[in-house]
Amino acid sequence: MTGPGGAPPGPSPVHPDPAVDPVFSAGEVAADPSVPAGPATPADPTFSGESGPEPVVAADPAVEVTPAFLSEPLPAGGTPAPEPAAPGGPVDPVFAEPTAAAGPPSGDRGAAAGQSFMDGADRSAGEQPSPAGATLPPELADAARTLFGDRLDLAAAYAELLATDGVVRGLIGPRETPRLWDRHLLNCAAMAERIPEGASVIDVGSGAGLPGLVLAIARPDLTVTLVEPLARRTSFLIEAVQHLGLTRSVRVFRGRAEEAATGSRDREPLSADIVTARAVAALDRLAAWCLPLAVPGGRLVALKGASAAEEMAEHAAAVARLGGGEPELHRCGADVIDPPATVIEVVRERVVGPARKKGPKRSRGGRRRGSHGRDR
Numbered sequence: 362m363t364g365p366g367g368a369p370p371g372p373s374p375v376h377p378d379p380a381v382d383p384v385f386s387a388g389e390v391a392a393d394p395s396v397p398a399g400p401a402t403p404a405d406p407t408f409s410g411e412s413g414p415e416p417v418v419a420a421d422p423a424v425e426v427t428p429a430f431l432s433e434p435l436p437a438g439g440t441p442a443p444e445p446a447a448p449g450g451p452v453d454p455v456f457a458e459p460t461a462a463a464g465p466p467s468g469d470r471g472a473a474a475g476q477s478f479m480d481g482a483d484r485s486a487g488e489q490p491s492p493a494g495a496t497l498p499p500e501l502a503d504a505a506r507t508l509f510g511d512r513l514d515l516a517a518a519y520a521e522l523l524a525t526d527g528v529v530r531g532l533i534g535p536r537e538t539p540r541l542w543d544r545h546l547l548n549c550a551a552m553a554e555r556i557p558e559g560a561s562v563i564d565v566g567s568g569a570g571l572p573g574l575v576l577a578i579a580r581p582d583l584t585v586t587l588v589e590p591l592a593r594r595t596s597f598l599i600e601a602v603q604h605l606g607l608t609r610s611v612r613v614f615r616g617r618a619e620e621a622a623t624g625s626r627d628r629e630p631l632s633a634d635i636v637t638a639r640a641v642a643a644l645d646r647l648a649a650w651c652l653p654l655a656v657p658g659g660r661l662v663a664l665k666g667a668s669a670a671e672e673m674a675e676h677a678a679a680v681a682r683l684g685g686g687e688p689e690l691h692r693c694g695a696d697v698i699d700p701p702a703t704v705i706e707v708v709r710e711r712v713v714g715p716a717r718k719k720g721p722k723r724s725r726g727g728r729r730r731g732s733h734g735r736d737r
């Protein structure tokens with residue numbers, strides 16, 4: 362088991378451990394939100410003051426666990442409005458920079474906020490965000506100490522942020538706060554044992570910072586890039602990074618994983634030793650988004666749930682086509698949390714180019730089928 366900031370017992374990215382028994386992780390929150398690569402809204406290049414419409418992210422409300430992050434004042438009654446579907450237009454993927462104007466997250470806004478929810482089933486009236494909801498349950502104290510070590514205070518500050526601002530801004534349902542430690546923080550921190558010391562990490566689809574921020578808290582030796590397309594979530598993330606004093610080791614990239622991997626005229630493509638994800642997509646799509654972000658020999662480390670083994674079997678062929686090795690299942694924190702966290706790992710064994718667009722089929726004579734002589 363890796364001590365916080367200590368030498369990781371895990372393998373190098375190139376030689377993953379042999380698979381261990383699959384075990385269901387209660388920490389997994391099922392979600393496969395679809396994010397079409399379709400048109401998106403123009404993005405404000407600075408994180409603060411991003412108040413325009415969100416890029417088009419067709420998150421399925423049935424599976425989306427972190428609903429709209431709201432940075433504008435909540436409507437009367439306190440229920441966050443859904444993130445608006447955006448009109449067309451390009452979005453510039455951009456690093457979200459901290460600004461002097463961005464103060465610490467405002468937990469006191471909770472008083473006027475009312476309830477929020479993580480999904481439709483979690484909607485409930487009259488619940489208020491409360492720092493008390495983030496209190497570490499005594500029965501989890503040993504596990505938390507093991508996983509966070511002398512960074513436990515920082516983890517507690519993040520838990521409080523989620524239980525207050527995270528609830529007010531619609532990232533965390535108030536009913537989720539009593540489960541923040543076991544279902545979210547400890548599970549994510551357990552993944553750290555699969556990450557080599559000093560590694561660079563890209564967390565795809567960070568939402569409110571899970572698992573990327575948790576890993577940065579537990580492991581000060583890591584450098585972490587949080588990749589998240591939704592402006593309101595990146596606003597929360599950048600504020601959280603500042604609030605927790607993690608600006609040296611954590612940066613926030615606003616954009617999709619696909620955009621992060623391709624780069625642009627002004628920006629190099631992003632890459633890292635390890636690419637993490639939780640509750641972002643099924644393994645085939647995850648591999649398509651995440652493997653291009655891993656250095657050759659690097660790894661995708663995805664926190665998964667009960668159906669991890671089935672997912673591996675179902676998507677192994679697709680993963681191989683994308684340049685990934687055989688997916689492996691690992692239990693993390695087996696001697697610390699019960700149940701342990703379930704992680705699927707895929708090594709980026711081959712660099713595969715983007716899939717070529719299929720052109721119209723040609724007959725043996727070189728003529729396009731169905732062209733009816735138009736090209737003669």
Ligand SMILES: C[S@@+](CC[C@H](N)C(=O)[O-])C[C@H]1O[C@@H](n2cnc3c(N)ncnc32)[C@H](O)[C@@H]1O
Pocket residue numbers: 390392393394395396418424425426427565566567568569570571572588589590591594616617618619638639640641650
């Ligand atoms: C269900 S949330 C999970 C958030 C967080 N990982 C957690 O476990 O709480 C999925 C997140 O993935 C993001 N996402 C979806 N598609 C993405 C893509 N192609 N690239 C990067 N992020 C994406 C969404 O905006 C959303 O914040």
